[in-house]
Amino acid sequence: MLIEHRMRTALALLVKGLVPALLLAGSAQAEKYVLLGWNDLGMHCANGDFSSFVVLPPYNNVRAQLVYSQEGSLPQLVTEGVRIDYSIPGNTTSVTKTNFWDYAQQIFDLPAPLPPDVGLTGNGLTGSMEALDGFFEVTGVPITPFQDDDLVNEQPFQLIRLEARRESDNFLLAMTEVVIPVSNEIGCVSSGCHSSEQSILNHHDDEAGFDPNDTPILCARCHSSNALGTPGIPEARSLSYRLHEKHKDFRPTNSIATCYKCHPGNQAQCLRGVMATGIDEPMICQSCHGTMRDVAESISEGRRPWLDEPSCGASNCHGSNYAEQPNTLFRMSTGHGGLYCSACHGSPHAILPSSEENDNLQVISLQGHAGTLAQCTVCHTDIPMGNGPHGSPAPAAAVADLQIVRLAGNQAHLSWSPVQGVSSYLVYSMPSADARPAQWTLLGDQAATEYDDLIGTPDEERFYRVVCASH
Structure with a gap:
């Protein structure tokens, strides 16, 4: 049965340390927990050296949602009676990999030095996420791009392990690993543009009251930053405005290589989602x-950097049917069943499927392939018959004209007509015509409208169902 298959899969993944969905078999009903995690931005930058000027500290945010499903009822988001612990395999310390802790108190006017491996929000490299309204979150994780066994080569797409546990007895409900991206490729000097960080500070020597030698200097102290929440000095304008305005004539103007001079970067290549790597015209x-x-x-005209960003639902992009919530960023928007957009689509700049293998691990473990999390049975114990995300028509509805022909050699040939707007189909076998969804066995997930199945014996009776998987 499908539940037995998934239990075996869950146990196999448990050995590997990855169990996003764990099914629990009861005496009468099956229930399961599905854990979905993601990073808020798809990439976080941090200075490699904090002795001169500081653009961004080590500060990474991860969110998660825990879905509970039981036969006969719709899935629910769970935040009570459970906790989500996090850790970063292979990266257990940061204090020996950066000089951030030497200067953090001075840079951010802290009342006391930060403890080793503790970030600006009080969170470290291990701990528990905070339960909020329908989701969990940890902010300010002070991760560096260097793993414990390699202090030279950046690893920008490391994995953070999330474990959902029942608080009453610490029982493991579900586990997943998702990318916690970080890079030191803030390339003012390494890009070849500036001779030194000091030379950049020296360009400010005509600003009244500014001492370029009084280092370290937080850029956002004068130039406001919505990323750091600093008001800055109004006359100095925001850091986002100044950086883009000062470099507006850099050539080539319409090239990703230009952005990678400052944003990570030639090595990290943080723009790695399907729209950049998986379509004919990237x-x-x-x-x-x-x-x-x-x-x-756009900033001069009133746009707020970090807060007002391009919209998926713009008329020249995906349209209103795929829009974020009104006046809400993609990374803050929720949709189907209260799930965040990123839970199914991936992080900004890493929209699934991603060219970075680690980005795809979670969805592969859940539905067997990379791409948007689109298989209804990942969260639903009973296959739903209603409309799916974005109002898509009956994503799990069975095709209406399934034809089954028994062939010689114990084969069955299935065929059906294409369903308008549907790009893939799930082929199931069933022990009986009225078998519950938990008893179905997934045979294939495919775009083709035919399927050949090998049957054990010529007289074996087998039933099939083909449902629409994605659009």
């Missing part, structure tokens, strides 16, 4: 954000 940074001149001018 998009680049400028496709959504515009050129550096466009970015600067």
Whole structure:
């Protein structure tokens, strides 16, 4: 049965340390927990050295949602009676990999030095996420791009392990590993653009009251930053505005290589989602954000950097049916069943399927292939018959004209007509015509509208169902 198959799969994944969905078999009903995690931005930058000027500290945010499902009822988001612990395999310390802790108190005007491996929010490299309204979150994880066994080569797409446990007895309900991205490729000097960080500070020597030698200096102290929540000095303008305005004539203006001079970067290549790597005409940074001149001018016209960003639902993009919630960023928007957009689609800049293998691990373990999390049975114990995400028509509805022909050699040939707007189909075998969904066995997930199944014996009776999987 499907539940037995998934239990075996869950146990196999448990050995590997990855159990996003764990089914629990009861005497009468089956229930399961599904844990979905993601990073909020798809990439976090941090200075490699904090002795001169500071753009961003080590500060990473991860969110998660825990879905509970039981036969006969709709899935529910769970935050009570459970906790989600996090850890970063292979990266257990940061204090020996950066000089951030030497300067953090001075840079951020802290009342006392930060304890080793503790970030600006009080969180470390291990701990428990905070339960909020329908989701869990940990902010300010002070991770560096260097793993414990390699302090030279950056690993920008490391994995953070999330474990959902029942608080009453510490029982493991579900586990997953998702990318916690970080890079030191803030490349003012390494890009070849500036001779030194000090030379950049020296360009400010005509600013009244500014001492370029009084280091370390937090750029956001003068230049406001919505990322760090600093008001800055109004006359100095925001850091986002100044950086893009000062470099607006950098050539080539419409190239991803230009953005990678400052954003991570030639090594990390943080724009790695399907729109940049998986379509015939790949998009680049400028496709959504515009050129550096466009970015600067939009801020001058009132756009708030970090808070007002390109919309998936724009008329020249995906349209209103695939829009975020009104006046809400993609990374803050929820949709089907209260799930965050990123729970199914991936993080910004890493929309699934991603060219980075680690980004795809969670969905592969859940539905068997990379891409948008689109298989209804990942969360639903009973296959739903209603409309799916974005109002898509009956994503799990069975095809209406399934034809089954028994062939010689114990084969069955299945065929059906294409369903408009559907790009893939799930083929199931069933022990009886009225078998419950938990008893179905998934045979294939495919785009083709025919399937050949090998049957054990010529007289074996087998039943089939083909449902629409994605659009």
